[in-house]
Amino acid sequence: METQRLNGNYNSDIVIAGTILRQGGLVAIPTETVYGLAGDATNEAAVQKIFLSKGRPQDNPLIVHISSYEQLNQLTSELSIKAKQLADAFWPGPLTMILPKSKLISDRVSAGLSTVALRFPSHSVAIEIIKSAGVPLAAPSANISGSPSPTTAAHVLHDLDGKIDAVVDGGACTIGLESTVVNLTTEIPTLLRPGHVTLEQLKSVLGDVNVVDAVLHQSDSNAPVFSPGMKYKHYAPKAKMVLLEGSYKAFQTYVNAHAGEGVAALCYTGEEKGLHVPVITYGAQYCQEEQARVLFGALRKLDEMNCQVIYARCPNANGVGLAIYNRMIRAAGFEVRTLD
């Protein structure tokens, strides 16, 4: 199939995207977090196509994207006070809530769970497309399962050109990491995936919030799985990646001592000069927003370099950094070495 290139600035293209979606087709759409691969969440065939075109395991449920509070009421069987408070505080925005599902959500979307993941995104093009489609949109990240989430239309086409009906170009995503996912069906709310809405922000609204172990540690295969996505390797570069924790001085010494054929480094912007290996940067050390925005693009560039080992600067895990750290330890297969 030929993948149509649409432009989010044109109203006529938004209408085309909405029509394709209403007819059961798949359209990659820009959101403030990453590009999503959207299909009509109420159409079983469309949902099945999402799993097939991404190569996504069937037991990994999808996030459903909405553009009104009316849709929130239709898709959940029970709306708690905490859910309303979180929606008031962070919607529209980069937050996904796990809530009890209504009959409109099929087992295919929720992977057999009794809950549904819902998000009201803030990106104006995403909102216009959901409205134009007139249906809630199931939309996982628009990449082949296992590759970094796409933050530009070019990333989407790299992975899915010829496999989906269209991509709507809305420019580079401003946040760059997937949404924060919080489960509100547990007695104490549980953070399942860190994102731009931080743990501290969630606590300021909800009080107590638990953090699922898999956010920071490799899941024990015998432990209960709270979010099926957690048991899958998020992203593994072709090369072996190792996070090096410590000062820049210690990083530089370590990398240069290990320099050689097939070795590359992933470091903060401005640190390139002292390193004797090919380098990709992921933003300024003290600008977590920038690190979040550019990280996935940097991981894609590293894959194109065909190296065998990547030594990466370990980010701070505070605030938004928890999300950056979470994605990077997964990319590194949880291999962190402490220097100094």
Ligand code: AMP
């Ligand atoms: P992605 O679509 O790639 O952004 O991933 C969505 C994430 O949300 C995955 O980690 C899913 O496992 C998780 N998720 C979606 N629906 C549910 C649900 N009903 N309960 C728990 N986790 C969910």
Ligand code: MG
């Ligand atoms: Mg994904």
